[in-house]
Amino acid sequence: MSVENVSAADADAQPIPKEQLTNGESKLDEEKLKQFFIGSIDQGTTSTRFIIFNGTGEPVAQHQIEFKQIYAHSGWHEHDPLEIVDSVNRCIDQATLAFIDRGHKVDEIKAIGITNQRETTVVWDSNTGEPLYNAIAWPDTRTKGLVRELKEKEGADKLLNLCGLPLSTYPSSVKLVWLINHVAAVKKAYDEGRLSFGTIDSWLLFHLNGKMEKNVHVTDATNASRTMFMNLHTVQYSDELISFFGLDRNKIKLPKIVPSSCPNSFGSMSDGLLKGIKIAGCLGDQSAALVGQQGFTPGSAKNTYGTGCFLLYNVGDKPVISKHGLLATIAYDFGRSRKPVYALEGSIAVAGSGIKFLMNNLGFITHSHKISELASSVPDNGGCVFVTAFSGLFAPYWIDDAKGTIFGITQFTERGHLARATLEATCFQTKAILDAMEKDSGHKLTELAVDGGMSNSNLCMQTQANITGIPVDRPAMRETTALGAAIAAGFAVDIWKEFDELKEINQKDRMIFEPNISKEEGDKMFKKWSRAVEMCRGWLSADETKDEGTL
Template sequence: MSAEEVGVADVASATEASSDPASTSPTVKRKNQETPHLEKKLKGCFIGSIDQGTTSTRFLIFDGVGNPVAQHQVEFTQKYPHPGWHEQDPREILDSVGTCIQEATAQFVSQGHRISDIAAIGITNQRETTVVWDTVTGEPLYNAIAWPDTRTGALVRELKSHKDADKLQEICGLPLSTYPSSVKLLWLLRHVHAVKDAYAEGRLTFGTVDTWLLHWLNGGMEKNHHVTDTTNASRTMFMNLHTLQYDDRLMEFFGLDKEKLHLPRIVPSSCPKSFGVVARGPLKGIRIAGCLGDQSAALVGQQGFTPGAAKNTYGTGCFLLYNVGEKPVMSNHGLLATVAYDFGGSMRVAYALEGSIAVAGSAVKFLSNNLGFFEKSHQIGELAAEVEDNGGCVFVTAFSGLFAPYWIDDAKGTIFGITQYTERGHIARATLEATCFQTKAILDAMELDSGHQLKQLAVDGGMSNSDLCMQTQANIIGIPVDRPAMRETTSLGAAIAAGFAVGIWEKFAELKEINQKNRTDFQPNISEAKRAEMFERWQRAVSMCRGWLDPEDTDEEC
């Protein structure tokens, strides 16, 4: 899932004022540091970035100092055929990429540039979303199953009862849940006849969205290019986090035969050759030189290159990554271990602790699309600003269960504290607060796992545009929240990976001034006692939202 695609990119200006100055009126410091002189050659270098997110696709072209000079965005269809199911059409995803490239490159050329000025392109993508296709024909065998999909709940409960289930996380960094790609693939093998047959005949190809895009950008069946990078592979539960290769113990646990299943080759995230060359269209002949899962890309775009650096991306979901350095740290407090980035060559792979929140901006969409609270997502700010506080309402937005650090698969979205006093504004405010409370729970877990308290949180993504939401976040976590002026950090991260591969940059230090101008710090402005009271109420609500999924729930054949 992408950082900014969620459709709440303008949650901002209307939320900047509130009638409760103690808790919601922004306490900010503006950072107006001017970017020093950079070499002229960097402004003449350009890098493209495909940002394929959960609900939309975009293509941006950045100059060598990190400024976007052209871009285009397309939303694509989300399919919800049953409660808890979330699917996408792989062909529509591919078409959306083609449209964005066509429109953004036209803008670029209209500015007087040439396509040949683009040195390389990078890709960043929604992770865990699972695509399967026929190795012979290249045709998808089913819709892509998107990362928030929870149809695998019964399957996960079954897998947790198997021998050695509790040892998987030490190998791959992920717990058994509905989240990773592995259980989605198993569901497809059990329930979709076309997938079963392809596997039995040895013609089943598996991939995440990056793999699917790279296959077709390189010419599809003509080249049959089949690769993924370490950040995406680390989300499948098939890759050993220590060796960065597929692990036979993991494959055996899931009952998969590598001779029958075509898995993508795992390569570093930044490489001038591994990802191939665009085969057709406006970018024909341009190298694809970088690939990062979207949350890793956002960490790179926020320049989280040192251990202890952290970022939180408020997109469709919300994802907090904390750089732990060159060795993976296995969490004892409900977090994931993952690859932060892997630039190959002489650069050592970096790992992260991750806290994943399934629902963030998608809860805002829910209020708009399902309940009709407002027409446009950004209007949640206006609605929330009409009231002083949440009026006693707590909204546990567990539409896909609860992810880190709770991992409650049988939770459902639940609103507590509704009375006749409750207005739409209270629910709007409680919706924004839900993401902030879950971020607080993740930060608490990260402090326990790392032994260090974060001093500042860098933020990006659609909901981060809301001053009200970011001030609430600072109040709830009790540390400053640091927001950049240019919040296309996910796309920028993919561009940085590609730029390193082709020599535009050679050291992380060369990036230190990128996107540092006009950043905003939100300072906490409530008491510790008030903060603790708010969080205790949230924790009570979480404890009461369990048990809404029937243990007997099974899935239908397709």
Template structure:
């Protein structure tokens, strides 16, 4: 019988379930969008129960297609999970009830908390322990906001029933049925909380103590056990629905999953996922490299107890910038039309769009700014704005890659890409042109469901579908596209300098408000 692996891909705007064959090809899938909640400027929330129900619906839909094609569900050997990271859920460990909406990774409501944490003794030593800088991005600041501001969360804390986790932990807990209390997280997700020691892959009491205060001892909160990213038993089984009794056997945060799906198993390999945000991971091997140039240190994956690490550059706004043009400015109802619009002009017309809707992430880490457009004249057309929106992602990608080269000491040979925006030929050519000085080719695989494939690989290793990395070398290699720079490096350098000038002019926009 043919062997298949299921993959739950729980993203920022939608959930999906895909089924892959042993050759790494998707044979069935189903997708469902869920509500995006924006209660106040800078706030972004999800309904945790809606996320769970969307996953169940996606499983049902994909299995229906799978069976119609003549396949037996018994041929599905295991299921992997990949998920949006940092997004924070709090619930009652006994009842399984979510105590507040999930606070999404893009949310910036914890700015005042971050400012206070930065003033604490030992703040400058955190990165050496957990790999992350203090910002609104990691889960810990979202948890602190909930403790300080939500009565139901405070009450659960006092009762000793407060559970905290990222989306992976919440999903595993709910899919198993809350009464089973399968409460685990893998290192790629746990490394995004600021509670895990990046060197030991265990919770660090010193880190937990740093974030507490006289009112809240964070060691009294229930946190998920950290287990390997690929494990036959730790993640339990699905309790209900068409796949009831089927094993959950692997878990990776979405960006680590994309690196695995792009087969970035060797030190020096890198990928960029152009999704809601854009995330570049550079495999640094078996030892963490603590960045001195504004990058994060994270766990790439841990399949066998010997983790691989990565440097990461996180860009807050990528595909969400395109959605902004569609939903807020009415440019189009189809994201592909934004690319077409950008292609109606030869260049940006002198326009620079710093898409700092949630501040700027790596390598800048500027929190006191907002989205700003420079260079508007009577010549400016909608096409220029569309093109400048695509370019903003590409400029930030170059800044991250430059920082990675400085931290690692090695220039990148190629950049593997995936995610929604990578479908745009124009966007990928712009990226290659902006990297003209670096001479880094852009390599795009034909099958770009690499995030979901990464989760399937994690589960597949646990289930014995694949035994080692060598078996995966030929997966998803045929039909790839390579983009190389067509622009003169001097012209590219001028564009980059104008971008950097715009970034510097944005600094301090919110300083007076604070």
């Protein structure tokens, strides 16, 4: 999504520059750091990109490719795992060629980091390295019936305290169980002990290291914490959790869990223009965004507006198990005898994908960046509230039996009202997550750092500030997810050595959106949203939430 030209209708939503730090001298040797480069693979839900950053965190070359989204049935969302690998390789080649064209040499790239869509699940044959089925993407809801059954199973009430995640269609565990139960090739591989499981990071690392040549099968702690197989407290796989899902650990190969920043665990590029360069960092995308936003101190938070929307709140070196519908997760683990850092997370299934829905399904706009222009064509939502429950509702509601619902439509309703209601839906859910985080942590957030495609919209960010009642802090360089992976890799190979150095990266030219409506007005808007959420609850009956579709 490109940067918006703000129209007259939302001219009052102009952000103000953030005051730059003036106390003390910079700890960055910028001239020296501009001679070092780190590559970053950012493998997202709808596209892949490769960005080469210098040591000050500035992008110097990049390439992006969108890939096919597969929707075989209602509620299903898949990717071709080989197409994902191909998109990564092509992005690396094109960005590296651009890097060389700018007068640089490949050996100036000191390391590569990876960040990835997290819960998306891949299974492959351990003997041949070939995928056994399409990757099941994280928003996929075909497992609704399975989740309902698992919630009734003995021991279900213990899972949250062990792994920090509630039972839902979201984590990798239920996707893996579905594959074993429904795909004959996967079941056969499982029975014969040749089933390899991983999230996208593991699948890419396996391929980038030459597949069977080195047979690298690892994952980092942030990605492992999204499977429901890892004990959040020990950062190791739990036999109790694996057994709960009816899986025999001897029949399945799980990736080894390693720190997010490590010079040796992730191997190196086996071929291509970057052959021999170390892969030294790996973070799930939302953890990478927190690192890219320098969220290194307890109490810092970021919100990423991508396909979905994800808010992470740093809680320090001990996990906080939520009592208010949030996820407990690993924020990052930089190794070297340091303790892992934990976060509370609120996950919203639909953010940018809501805009894509208006564009692709309803034809409201021709390009995603036009959403603000359309939404600004009206002064407000005209009484419309859009509960974008395309995949049910995630945190803090966890309503699996909801569907997308628009309330308040009249003959007065225009496309602009629905566009504005679509943007507001993400902002309302962010407010609900922030309220839950305040209850869990005992602290009210005073500022929200933002990034991702929708953050380019001044109207959306001003709406977010108004609804939450706190300032919204937007960086000038919004590729914070890719930057986080680059930071993890650069830290591993000593481009940076202290966290204090990292805190200065990407802090220039940030903009602040201050609330410009009263608290009472914001609360009134949120109350109407909350009423709409309750009204969409229970749209699907029990028999309709059984596993959807047939193979």
